[in-house]
Amino acid sequence: FDASDKVGSLSGQTWVITAGPTREPLDPVRFISNHSSGKMGFAIAQAAKRLGATVYLVCGPVKLPTPIGVERIDVETAIEMQEHSLRLAKTAEVFVACAAVADYRVAEIASQKIKKSSEQLQLVLQKNPDIVASVAALNNAPFTVGFAAETENVEEYALGKLHKKNLQMICANNVSAPGHGFNSDTNALTLFWPGGSVSLPLTSKLNLARQLVEQISKKFKKSPQ
């Protein structure tokens, strides 16, 4: 922690953070999802709250305690996560998209349990809306930060997402490196913004979240939205 890390330095700011996976139903008993633990998003919420921000945590199904003082909104699907994100982002200063949103949902959810019949079953999938891009496209959009979990060409893909989604910052992590994974308690990130980057080496997710919150608040101060 340096001098800018003092308690209360984010007071008056509202931060909205998405975390965890989304869950996309196939029928009344089944769903498509992923292994996101939500740990990184919860750590960011805790770090921002500690510095005095009003924090909303929009999260998919995760097994984690809510950080003290954080307003938690539980959702299941990407569509629900988008609704709450857009609603809350309209009056927020900072939006951090940490969730591992399912890229697709089934085109039509079966109203009854799907019965087993032929050897092969084809599901028709429909692309989900891009939540972070829709927040960045708002009038008076907050300072919008995305994540990019990649297994190869990390910098190239992360910079592509920064520009395509019109973000102020993207946090890239190489999920194929040991200790950098979805369920790990540790992580490392390289932050990219238009015209710069910084690498935050492997450490606990809470420690990393504190450094990330500090970097966001510095950039946000320099370029108030």
Ligand code: CTP
């Ligand atoms: N994201 C989102 N809504 C989606 C998909 C992704 O808000 N429907 C956000 C994630 O929360 C993350 C960023 O976009 O902050 C990048 O997610 P990622 O899955 O890495 O990128 P995609 O654009 O989905 O591209 P791909 O999965 O093909 O790499």
Ligand code: CA
């Ligand atoms: Ca994706």
